[in-house]
Amino acid sequence: MLGLLFTLAALPAAARAEACPAPGQWQRPGSAPLDSADLMHELAEHNVVLLGEQHEVTDHHRWQLHVLAGLHARRPDMTIALEMLPREAQPALDAWVAGELDEAAFLEESDWFSAWGFDPELYLPILHFARLQRVPLVAINVTSELRGRLVEEGWTAIPEEERFGISPPAEPPSAYRARLAEIHAHHPSAHDEDSFDRFVAAQLVWDRAMAAGLAEAGEAGTLVVGLIGQGHLQFGHGVPHQLDDLGVASHAVLLPWSSTGAACEPPPTDVARAVFGIAERAEPASTRPQLGILLVPDEAGVTVQNVLEGSLAERTGLAAGDVILRAAGETVTQPADVIEHVRRQPPGTLLPLEIRRDGEVREVLARFPPRSDEGP
Missing domain, CATH: 3.40.50.11550 (Rossmann fold)
Known part of the structure; x- marks a missing residue:
């Protein structure tokens, strides 16, 4: 990884x-x-x-x-x-x-x-x-x-x-x-x-x-x-x-x-x-919920190692180096925890993420598009 x-x-x-x-x-x-x-x-x-x-x-x-x-x-x-x-x-x-x-x-x-x-x-x-x-x-x-x-x-x-x-x-x-x-x-x-x-x-x-x-x-x-x-x-x-x-x-x-x-x-x-x-090429949009981030385990949670350009994570304001501590109020300890929360997220809803950035804990809201905005 x-x-x-x-x-x-x-x-x-x-x-x-x-x-x-x-x-x-x-x-x-x-x-x-x-x-x-x-x-x-x-x-x-x-x-x-x-x-x-x-x-x-x-x-x-x-x-x-x-x-x-x-x-x-x-x-x-x-x-x-x-x-x-x-x-x-x-x-x-x-x-x-x-x-x-x-x-x-x-x-x-x-x-x-x-x-x-x-x-x-x-x-x-x-x-x-x-x-x-x-x-x-x-x-x-x-x-x-x-x-x-x-x-x-x-x-x-x-x-x-x-x-x-x-x-x-x-x-x-x-x-x-x-x-x-x-x-x-x-x-x-x-x-x-x-x-x-x-x-x-x-x-x-x-x-x-x-x-x-x-x-x-x-x-x-x-x-x-x-x-x-x-x-x-x-x-x-x-x-x-x-x-x-x-x-x-x-x-x-x-x-x-x-x-x-x-x-x-x-x-x-x-x-x-x-x-x-x-050859690099654009993939069709997935019908599965995705944040568009690469995650690695961290002592306190899960670290965002990379954010894909144009992704939901980028629009949410997530950045490389952020540590995700909680998702939907539940503590996360490994990338699979975050991924499972994302997979369960219904279209058109918000997923609250508690993150730590530069020593400060804050909350960001990932807004998943409604089904009509998703790819085919």
Whole structure:
């Protein structure tokens, strides 16, 4: 769930565009375009392939499905590993692949909205692909409660069986700590050194848990394809670094890359094994209630990390760095809490949000448009 920003050397517009992949084109960063068939053949020889995403971008999930289909044609002994769900959701995933649950029952039994919260419509095409092809789905995340316990109590204080046998993480590269520091700088507790240490520790728990899940899923010799937020994958940090520490060296990271002509920022040479050019385009308005914000957990509530331009959140006055403390009078502790309140909000009504900004607590009202103002 990390939203990471990169600072690139200034380039003339023409040079920047030439260094970017064209829409629909694979590219090794800093090099020539790649042939899709050759790349798929190469990737099929790996133990683990990691497909990055921005969770809320529909085309990223369409791209993931495209890659999954290409890899499955070469390695039908494939397993799909999901950041989206903790290990407790594995029985629901098994039942889904076996065809024993419909969509509504799967979402309920997996506790999707509490565990993840992003619109399941983004992921259902991939889930249906897995069921159609009988491709095993594996949950590789852990709950926020377990992450919190490991950070606050320490690894030795948590019995191995309660942490699913996950071992303590390897120390992060200094460049990864520096990138995490850039993210933490936007948090209200940015000047608290202990807060940053806890933030890094929580990130390492997250990375290690997913790496351990990937390693375990690949023990039978199948190709494991992980769907994971791109911030956990870029530059060989995060999950790839933890995979190396676990002795899983045969892995490759693929990323979708915004490709919008002269406005495109060329991918750094070491960001991934390959990137795929995706043209930015406007999505049809969703019929589901949406605020249009990216949320991350915070010690006191939920932090607004990003506000989409033209969104309801922007019109409401929400800004990056705001901490949402309460929604409709109820305390929120994780992004899923806010998302669930938004999903339940009837058209044409107000959702009161209590936020903290610059140390001051205030209330803002999110006014949801009436049904006639929503998209088709």
